[in-house]
Amino acid sequence: CPANYNKDFSHGRNLAQVTHRATQGVISMREYIREKLYSCLQRQTIGSHLQFLISVVLVTVSISLCLLYTWHERELRLVESEQTMHQSVVQQSQLIGEWFRDRADDLETITRLQTVRTGNLTGMLNDFQAGLASSKEFEGYAFVDQSGRTVVDTVAPPGTDVNNRDYFRLGMAGQSVITGILTGRATGRRIVILAKPVFDYQNEICGIVF
Numbered sequence: 001c002p003a004n005y006n007k008d009f010s011h012g013r014n015l016a017q018v019t020h021r022a023t024q025g026v027i028s029m030r031e032y033i034r035e036k037l038y039s040c041l042q043r044q045t046i047g048s049h050l051q052f053l054i055s056v057v058l059v060t061v062s063i064s065l066c067l068l069y070t071w072h073e074r075e076l077r078l079v080e081s082e083q084t085m086h087q088s089v090v091q092q093s094q095l096i097g098e099w100f101r102d103r104a105d106d107l108e109t110i111t112r113l114q115t116v117r118t119g120n121l122t123g124m125l126n127d128f129q130a131g132l133a134s135s136k137e138f139e140g141y142a143f144v145d146q147s148g149r150t151v152v153d154t155v156a157p158p159g160t161d162v163n164n165r166d167y168f169r170l171g172m173a174g175q176s177v178i179t180g181i182l183t184g185r186a187t188g189r190r191i192v193i194l195a196k197p198v199f200d201y202q203n204e205i206c207g208i209v210f
Contacts, residue, residue, distance in 0.1 A: 100178055103137055103194055110141060111198045111209050119206065124152045139191070143198070144168060145207045156186030167195040171208035 115123035140155035148163025195210035
């Protein structure tokens with residue numbers, strides 16, 4: 001072969017080798033860049049997932065705390081309402097109890113009047129009317145004799161039979177009585193009766209006042 005041909009062939013082979021190496025270098029660089037990009041994208045994806053999960057957890061915890069706080073506030077308000085209602089009921093009960101005790105004392109004063117203990121019907125009626133004029137706490141007074149009939153009454157004509165009423169039987173047994181709500185036999189109205197026994201000067205029960 002001619003010398004020039006050998007030189008040209010050798011030069012061509014060297015060029016091919018250089019070109020192949022350059023191509024391999026480019027491919028290697030491309031794969032390296034691809035791996036780096038994939039790695040970066042993968043890290044970003046994992047980070048995004050972590051941020052999403054953290055956000056979900058935070059939102060869930062926040063909602064749970066809000067619900068818990070709302071429930072707790074509701075329970076506190078219910079407890080406060082129950083306590084306020086209980087205190088109100090207790091106060092009202094105390095006031096009602098005090099009112100009935102005061103009225104029982106007033107009625108006790110009536111039973112100790114001379115006209116009542118001696119059975120002076122005219123004087124008793126006058127004393128009853130005077131007591132009603134000085135205090136509006138009672139609607140009326142009545143005196144019931146041992147037979148169970150009213151003989152003095154500031155609300156209705158005398159003669160109403162209460163012989164079978166519990167307050168009469170208990171009063172004649174020496175007990176003071178506060179009834180529940182009753183229907184008055186003389187008036188037909190809803191009433192509450194305070195009844196006390198009347199003792200004469202021989203300390204015998206001669207009737208009741210209500």
